[in-house]
Amino acid sequence: xxxxTQSPRHKVTETGTPVTLRxxxxxxxxxMYWYRQDPGHGLxxxxxxxxxxxxxxxxxxxxYSVSRSKTEDFLxxxxxATSSQTxxxxxxxxxxxxxxxxxxxxxxxxxxx
Amino acid sequence: DAKTTQPNSMESNEEExxxxxxNHSTISGTDYIxxxxxxxxxxxxxxxxxxxxxxxxxxxxxxxxxDRKSSTLILHRATLxxxxxxxxxxxxxxxxxxxDGLTFGKGTHLIxxx
Numbered sequence: 349x350x351x352x353t354q355s356p357r358h359k360v361t362e363t364g365t366p367v368t369l370r371x372x373x374x375x376x377x378x379x380m381y382w383y384r385q386d387p388g389h390g391l392x393x394x395x396x397x398x399x400x401x402x403x404x405x406x407x408x409x410x411x412y413s414v415s416r417s418k419t420e421d422f423l424x425x426x427x428x429a430t431s432s433q434t435x436x437x438x439x440x441x442x443x444x445x446x447x448x449x450x451x452x453x454x455x456x457x458x459x460x461x
Numbered sequence: 462d463a464k465t466t467q468p469n470s471m472e473s474n475e476e477e478x479x480x481x482x483x484n485h486s487t488i489s490g491t492d493y494i495x496x497x498x499x500x501x502x503x504x505x506x507x508x509x510x511x512x513x514x515x516x517x518x519x520x521x522x523x524x525x526x527x528d529r530k531s532s533t534l535i536l537h538r539a540t541l542x543x544x545x546x547x548x549x550x551x552x553x554x555x556x557x558x559x560x561d562g563l564t565f566g567k568g569t570h571l572i573x574x575x
Contacts, residue, residue, distance in 0.1 A: 391505065391565040438504045447493060450563060452504035
């Protein structure tokens with residue numbers, strides 16, 4: 349499946365270091381989302397974007413920042429990684445409106461040691 | 462937030478139909494019912510969605526109750542590749558107003574026996 353790719357697929361980093369995850373889309377969709385998935389919690393929204401330079405917080409945004417300087421890229425940054433941010437991160441894209449589905453990326457598995 | 466209730470797990474046999482139920486008694490008139498599934502070690506995958514009428518696509522069918530308080534995802538002939546967690550989600554606008562959002566619950570873990 350083309351359309352949405354996440355990089356890197358796996359990363360191990362040390363506590364206190366900055367980390368940036370990238371989501372790239374080729375669908376020209378307006379909306380992009382970052383979720384994290386942890387055992388016992390399911391998928392939770394971190395941040396989302398509704399256009400270039402337009403972003404907003406989700407349910408679990410503390411410790412994360414995002415940027416979207418062009419339509420196709422949505423970056424998630426952990427300014428100072430902590431062990432509690434060890435998780436699988438998924439990016440998703442969609443068009444506006446409740447009649448549209450989401451397309452998810454394959455995920456990035458991040459381990460903070 | 463509008464919530465859905467699904468069984469934690471269900472088991473079915475290969476090549477038999479599977480009916481996955483979802484209750485959403487607090488659904489609003491404009492909320493769409495979405496279904497996604499997540500195979501092991503993969504991201505969620507869109508399955509189907511609907512508003513009021515029953516819907517069919519190549520993957521599944523969605524049957525929506527007349528009062529819209531419940532729905533059923535139907536896999537007509539399950540295969541081993543259908544073993545996944547299935548999420549029933551109401552697509553509602555976020556209070557921030559910037560975008561619609563999906564709130565995932567725990568879903569139903571579907572087990573397919575050969």
